[in-house]
Amino acid sequence: MTKSINITLKVWRQKGLHVKGGFETYPATDISTDMSFLEMIDVVNEQLTLDGKDPIAFDHDCREGICGMCGAVINGRSHGPEKGTTLCQLHMRHFSNGDTIVIEPWRAKAFPIVKDLVVNRSAFDQIILAGGYISVNTGGAPDANSIPIAQEIAELAMDAAACIGCGACVAACPNASAMLFTGAKISQLALLPQGKPEAANRALAMVRKMDELCFGNCSNERECEAECPKEISISNIARLNREFIEAGLVSAVK
Amino acid sequence: MNRLTNPLGTSVGKKLMMAVTGLGFCCFLTIHLVGNLTIYGGKDFFNSYVEHLHSLGPLVTLAEIGLLFFAVIHIMTGALLFYQNLKARPIRYSVNKRAGGRTLGSATMPYTGFILLLFVIFHLLNFHFVDKTQTTTFQLVSNAFANPAYIFIYMVAVIIAAIHVSHGLWSAFQTLGANHPKYTPFLRGLSIVFSVVVGIGFGFIPVYISLLI
Numbered sequence: 001m002t003k004s005i006n007i008t009l010k011v012w013r014q015k016g017l018h019v020k021g022g023f024e025t026y027p028a029t030d031i032s033t034d035m036s037f038l039e040m041i042d043v044v045n046e047q048l049t050l051d052g053k054d055p056i057a058f059d060h061d062c063r064e065g066i067c068g069m070c071g072a073v074i075n076g077r078s079h080g081p082e083k084g085t086t087l088c089q090l091h092m093r094h095f096s097n098g099d100t101i102v103i104e105p106w107r108a109k110a111f112p113i114v115k116d117l118v119v120n121r122s123a124f125d126q127i128i129l130a131g132g133y134i135s136v137n138t139g140g141a142p143d144a145n146s147i148p149i150a151q152e153i154a155e156l157a158m159d160a161a162a163c164i165g166c167g168a169c170v171a172a173c174p175n176a177s178a179m180l181f182t183g184a185k186i187s188q189l190a191l192l193p194q195g196k197p198e199a200a201n202r203a204l205a206m207v208r209k210m211d212e213l214c215f216g217n218c219s220n221e222r223e224c225e226a227e228c229p230k231e232i233s234i235s236n237i238a239r240l241n242r243e244f245i246e247a248g249l250v251s252a253v254k
Numbered sequence: 255m256n257r258l259t260n261p262l263g264t265s266v267g268k269k270l271m272m273a274v275t276g277l278g279f280c281c282f283l284t285i286h287l288v289g290n291l292t293i294y295g296g297k298d299f300f301n302s303y304v305e306h307l308h309s310l311g312p313l314v315t316l317a318e319i320g321l322l323f324f325a326v327i328h329i330m331t332g333a334l335l336f337y338q339n340l341k342a343r344p345i346r347y348s349v350n351k352r353a354g355g356r357t358l359g360s361a362t363m364p365y366t367g368f369i370l371l372l373f374v375i376f377h378l379l380n381f382h383f384v385d386k387t388q389t390t391t392f393q394l395v396s397n398a399f400a401n402p403a404y405i406f407i408y409m410v411a412v413i414i415a416a417i418h419v420s421h422g423l424w425s426a427f428q429t430l431g432a433n434h435p436k437y438t439p440f441l442r443g444l445s446i447v448f449s450v451v452v453g454i455g456f457g458f459i460p461v462y463i464s465l466l467i
Contacts, residue, residue: 023348076351102349109342172353174361175339177265207264216342217265217335219363220425222355238433241266245431248261 004030005097009044011056012104017112023102033093037080038063038070040092057116063088065229068164071171072117073104078168078227086166086229106171109214110178121167123213124181130209131202132185134194147193160187162230169224169232175216180224182210183236190243200247207244265338266429268331273426275328280423280448282321283415287455294462297392304391329371336364359421359449366418373411380404399463408460416453420445 006029014021028044035043038060045055061069070087074080080090095101103117111119161184169180186203189195195202218237225234247253261267292303308314359366380398381391398404423445427433432441 073347073349076347076349077353104347104349107343107345107347109344174356176342177339179265204261207266211265214342215265216339217269218429219269219335219339219360220421220428221360223353224355226353226355234428235433235435235438238428238431241270241429242431244261244264244266245270248264248267249258254257 002032002034004032005092005095005099007031007095007098008100010100010102011116013056013116014105014113016115021113031092033091033095035092036063036088037074037090037092038088057114057118059118060088065089066164068166071106071166071168073106073171075102078106078172079166079229083226084229084231086164086168089229106167108167108170108176108216110176111167111170119167121165123215124165124167124178126213127178127182127206127209128185131198131205132189134189134198136194149192153191157188157191160184160191160232160236163188163228163232164230166229168227168229170215172223172227173216173218174221174223175219177218177224178210178213178215179218179237179240180228180232180234182206183234183238183240184232186243187236187239190239199243200251200253203240203243203247204253207240268335269429271327271331272335273429275324275331276422276426278321278324279328280419280426283419283452287452290456290459293392293395293459297390300392300395301390325374329367332364332367357421359417359419360425362417363421366414369414370411370418373407373414376407377411396463396467399460400467402464405460405464409457412457413453415456416449419452420449423448 006027009026009028010023011026012021013024026044026048028040031040031043038058041056041058048055058072059069061067063070065086065088068086071079072087074087074090079085079087080094082090082094105111105113105117106119106121108119110123111121114120163181163184165181167181170176170178173180186206189202190199220234220237222234225232262271289303289307293300381394384394386394399408424438424441425445427441428438432438
């Protein structure tokens with residue numbers, strides 16, 4: 001049954017990185033419970049535009065939970081209170097008439113604010129550039145399945161590869177650590193034969209880059225795996241730790 | 255040397271040092287508890303345990319130096335991690351809500367750790383850096399716990415230690431890369447059991463002693 005609710009939004013508004021920000025309160029009236037959270041903000045923004053005010057800036061793209069663009073902290077929870085969903089997959093039916101919803105951007109030194117709820121997550125790209133790849137020669141495509149991989153291993157690698165790089169793990173981590181992201185990206189390659197030759201270099205380079213970008217240190221709080229929209233497990237962080245120990249203390253790589 | 259200090263200086267390296275030293279302290283706590291439990295065997299049994307322990311001479315000194323070395327690493331690294339983690343989020347959230355990962359232990363690690371440091375200093379001043387030529391260790395212990403304030407301080411400290419290890423034990427294994435569906439649930443359970451054993455094991459000794467007097 002579709003119904004409509006009236007809610008109040010407390011939204012973080014900030015014009016730019018070096019401009020002081022603060023919360024603004026907006027009413028959101030006659031919101032259909034079938035709307036997604038982002039559609040609700042669209043409605044609010046339309047009204048703001050009609051009133052001649054600056055609409056709320058927020059990141060979004062596919063709106064079907066696979067691109068990793070959207071994300072905000074809703075009442076203290078990354079991507080809102082539902083498990084395993086992105087903000088675009090959060091529906092207004094999970095809220096009640098009269099609720100006040102506090103919307104904040106991802107908070108981390110490594111994710112500087114661009115505007116309002118939009119943060120710059122290019123720190124993740126820099127971690128990938130440091131080693132989140134494999135080197136393959138150009139030329140004819142290799143035959144499919146020419147390298148045997150056990151089904152269980154392929155599944156683990158796929159689970160890690162489900163990461164969409166949205167940054168919810170960093171936002172949810174009490175220490176603003178990027179270990180779940182980095183752990184997933186290291187794992188998806190380290191698990192597979194194609195990723196093995198560069199594994200030691202990759203582990204060292206990605207961890208060093210992560211530290212350099214001022215992400216916090218993991219203290220196994222497990223908030224990241226609880227908030228990850230793709231439900232990526234902290235066993236990937238343990239794998240990162242194993243890869244790092246091997247690379248840093250055993251391998252020939254400097 | 256750089257090839258060792260470089261990996262240890264990274265975030266993962268610092269956590270590894272916390273894990274190794276932390277597991278060392280868990281081993282120490284176990285041995286300390288087993289030793290302390292001899293107090294239930296009576297005054298003479300406890301005093302003879304203390305004498306046997308001290309007759310190990312250089313081995314005890316070696317263990318003390320080792321523990322001090324571990325403590326310095328654990329405290330310095332812990333303080334640095336705490337500072338860096340604060341710096342990693344300069345603007346805090348106005349609404350904080352847990353998603354189900356955080357526990358009482360994990361959320362309070364730096365604070366319980368700091369209190370434990372103060373307690374360890376207090377504890378050493380009570381029972382270690384005192385003149386034992388005129389008295390027995392049992393006498394020292396019963397004199398201390400004749401004072402209700404001491405009982406209170408020791409019980410609070412022991413509860414704080416229990417909270418600290420409830421996260422610390424399994425977390426150390428996770429940091430060392432030991433995470434597997436086969437044994438991680440066991441390790442998490444073991445942390446809780448260890449925490450309860452530490453809490454009850456150490457916590458009842460002051461009460462027991464005060465009842466004897």
